[in-house]
Amino acid sequence: MRNKAFWTVLAGFCLFIYACKKEDDIQKTVSEFLGFQQPANFPEPVYKLSNNPVNEAGFLLGRTLFYEPRLSRDNTISCGSCHIQSSGFTQHGHDVSHGIDDKLGSRNSPPIMNLAWNKTFFWDGGVFDLDLQPINPITNPVEMDEKMESVISKLKQLPKYNELFKKAFGTEEINGIRIFKALSQFMVMCVSANSKYDKVTRNEGESFTAEEQAGYTIFKSRCSSCHAEPLFTDGSFRNNGIGAGPNNDEGRYAVTLNPDDRYKFKVPSLRNLSYTAPYMHDGRFLTINAVLDHYANEVKVSPTLDPLLNTGNKPGVALSDDDKIKLLSFLKTLDDPDFVSRKDLSEQ
């Protein structure tokens, strides 16, 4: 008797598993959500995806939150206001960020791009986990100036969020941790890896022109020790000799209090430069030409200037006008038009 019951239960259980699996297959054919994908030419991500596995519902919730102006005190500013997709997820035309009540921040909005490979966040690396990042803009008085408690209570009043949170996390509960985890799921999906450079590197049938190839050679000898491939940053903090701005932002020093870190900033990626002007932590250069002029002629010597920029008899990087043209055309191959227009990353 006992034995028979056992086999009955087992058979039932197998059937149950089979049924679940079948449903899974159906779901897969219905939706095309592929989850987080590591591009073939990229290293392993730094973000701990095992602590926050990306699923479709979490990504969709994260996207809705990213474009949700209720995250700001007066419901006017969303993350997407300062991180605009068509501008490579930066704030086009603003040297420093422009937030609530037209208040200005002190730094240029960096792109939401390939963040799963970032070791630290912010120009000074003060934040070490993407999940901890959104607290800053939400509560910063010159950005969104809101309290997490009221964000949560505003979201609770909208039935769509009960639904979205339930789909993403299993219950309707809305809390800060879930908001941050969902935003991270959206942000790690903002992967830019479809530029011409990527297609050439992955042997997908494209090749560089002679000028681009010459630019690539110059790039590898003079830029890539900091702007390392394939992310075009090594994630380190360095002083590239642009000199202190009027507000004397000391960069990394504020975080480590180590005098050797004065005026060092995180090396930014060089992907999508065509969409992300202006450049540098305070947006001081309006064009890539101005940036190249800086490296060629205007590098300022100071105690923390990176030694790589002070090797010859003149500080900076030796670049002839011809070199600059070639370099510029190589940098253009890092543009990823698909990334700045993909519908799945846009406000719906």
Added chain:
Amino acid sequence: MKLSLQHIAIGCALIFSLQSCSKKDDNKPQTSKKATLSVEFDNIAGDRNLQLGTGTYTNSSGEQLTIQTLKYFISNIKVTNAEGVEYVVPQDSSYFLVDESKPETQECKVQVPEADYKSLTFTIGVDSLRNTMDISKRTGVLDPSGSMDDGMYWGWNSGYIFFKMEGTSPQAPVDPTGANKFRYHIGGFGGYSAPTINNIKTVTLDLSKAGVARVRAGRESNIHLMVDALKMFSGPSTISIAANPQVMFSAFSVNVANNFAGMFRHDHTEN
């Protein structure tokens, strides 16, 4: 073929019985009973009871001050019994945010095995491990989204503020709001990817002189500590409001943190 309730019940029973079999093998049962130990943080100012916003006190530099905010994290509680055996409270139930404006936060309750305890150890602040843990393991007082509103978290430089004291003093310069305010926000867990200041402080108090804690099930032993806010201004270093009215994330903050241990004194134990 359908699953009936009966089948499920039998299935569950089977799983349970299997599990209890395997359990018997791996662990000897714990004989000691656990009971509640409470540690009370009674904030004072010199020889007076601390009154937020109204009391006026004088620090070791002769400066007059009124305290408006006093909050600090207490974590990683350990006790040592008469035989010298140490008991470490499981970390997940060992984080407290003591806030002078919220009396219910001043009694920190933990579960420890029955024993007579002669010494108490705790951390002022939040250990570096918790500072860097995945956000889903930081709930309650450690939820950065909650504590941020309470102002005990630095978002721009990820990490908890361990200790916060704010108030007014005629010796403090006038700030943009027109008040003579001093602000001490002390944190710094040593840095994540690059080393920086570490202001995590551990305090060990001998309980044998003013009364060991006799922890027994059915009653609550309460270790009553006096926490003298004015001692933040004196000790290994003298902190003057006139000279350092605002101390936050800076090299100088180490001097303030070095005075923390001297603030905590065991007054008595209620058994």
